[in-house]
Amino acid sequence: MSNHLFDAICSELRPESIFIETLSGETHTYEDMLKTSARLAGALIRLGVKPGDRIAAQVEKSPEALMLYLACVRAGAVYLPLNTAYTLAELAYFIGDAEPRLVVCTPESKTALLPVASVKGAVVETLDENGGGSLMTLAGSEKDHFDNVARGADDLAAILYTSGTTGRSKGAMLTHDNLLSNAATLRDYWRFTGDDKLIHALPIFHTHGLFVASNVILLAGASMVFLPKFDADQILSLMPRATVMMGVPTFYVRLVQSKDLTPERTSNMRLFISGSAPLLAETHRQFEAMTGHRILERYGMTETNMNTSNPYDGERVAGTVGFPLPGVSLRVTEPGSDRPVADGETGMIEVKGPNVFKGYWQMPEKTAAEFRADGYFITGDLGMIDENGYVHIVGRDKDLVISGGYNIYPKEVESEIDQLPGVFESAVIGVPHPDFGEGLTAVIVRDGSSALEEKDVLNALQDRIARYKQPKRVLFVSELPRNTMGKVQKNVLRKTYAGLYQA
DSSP, X not given: OOBHHHHHHTSSOOTTSEEEEETTSOEEEHHHHHHHHHHHHHHHHHTTOOTTOEEEEOOOOOHHHHHHHHHHHHTTOEEEEOOTTOOHHHHHHHHHHHOOSEEEEOHHHHHHHHHHHHTTTOEEEESOOTTSXXXXXXXXXXXXXXXXXXXXXXXEEEEEEEOOTTSOOEEEEEEHHHHHHHHHHHHHHTTOOTTOEEEEOSOSSSHIIIIIIIIHHHHHTOEEEEOSXXXXXXXXXXXXXXXXXXXXXXXXXXXXXXXXXXXXXXXXOOEEEEOSSOOOHXXXXXXXXHHSOOOEEEEEETTTEEEEEOOSSSOOOTTOOOEEOTTOEEEEXXXXXXXXXXTTOOEEEEEESTTSOOEETTOHHHHHHHBOTTSOEEEEEEEEEOTTSOEEEEEEGGGOEEETTEEEOHHHHHHHHHTSTTEXXXXXXXXXXXXXXXXXXXEEEEOTTXXXXXXXXXXXXXXXXXXXXXXXXXXXXXXXXXXXXXOBOHHHHHHHTTTTTOO
16 A cells, blocks of 8 residues: 555656745755655654654744655654644643644743653654754654655544634544645646746645645645745745745735735736635735736635635636535535525535545544534535625634634633633624734623723733734723623624724
């Protein structure tokens, strides 16, 4: 049996071609990728990693970090990327739940992580310590050829954690074929070839930057410029020698603010893709007016990779996420049942296809609850299909907020706020934000005569939750609006504060 994902990646690559280049001028060919990932895979085996073992990684974005992901695939391990903003308390949960064999971290966090990891018997290593004791150092003594561990289509390749509405994160189990089938579909649908060069400014700890961007490039034998983060001036300077950019709406909001975004600057680019959050129709129109390019918006999620896309050829309709991808079945049903609704009516989006995950790690009841008997996954997103077949995302179930491309479940943030002295209760909502899509906003009822202020709440949350989960504003009210059943009416709050971040 072959290694399902990695063998497909390597089937048609050209060893001498450039795979990654960085702003500093550093380049990695596909041959370099094969050798570096081979040595890292050998190092993982030396550390006792066995097929099916989880490897957690909270490391900064770098070519070596991407090689670590590929090494995990080659070694038959299950890759567990973790947001670099996660606090030690959050990491303790992920390590306790996934029980990784190995935790890879930055030199700065190693000391704090050691006692957390030791509870589960995990080994802690850094990726690189500039010549010190690290995974890259250990890999230096390994051979640059590695016999890939056999893994089938249904074997796990990765676990990505997605927040739960009760505050407990869920590990979405993604198989080799989940990743391979989706990357192959996107390569063909978006017309990627070995001549493409992607501007890669996304983080590589979630689906968009790690699987959509990197796996598509690998399968196409294309190249990418690896940027540590989004910087509008850097992006604009790279456009004349690149062909594709993948981004979140925030990227495009920032780009249209630049006078250097012109048809001439973007003349070598063939495709701009947006996802991870809704793109405002106004941004879509403004970008086209300034460049002549229509942004291609698509729809995906952690559990499914990509589900739909606006067409490569044909009308890319602002405010929609296009059509179901080849091989993906999508339907809209009455919430609470599996009865389809008519086109133009809003309901729950459900999907089925080879891209859909295997289930939630160690949560069989939750997995069973999220799948229909006929195999459709209940996404939790509310949407509708118009008369032309385009899918519209019109809302989200369970109060999910997407800010700057990151998924945030208010319950987790509310739980932290409600523990603060002086807080009686809180409600966390997302309201329109010109830069982030939605701005996370906390509405608080003070306890008795408390003199709690906005800055007190923000300061208290700094070390308790990741930065992207921290509210952009904290507002105080005498009471929260409730319906006759006593449930907080967040729709009322969203309407009340809809203009909070508007200029």
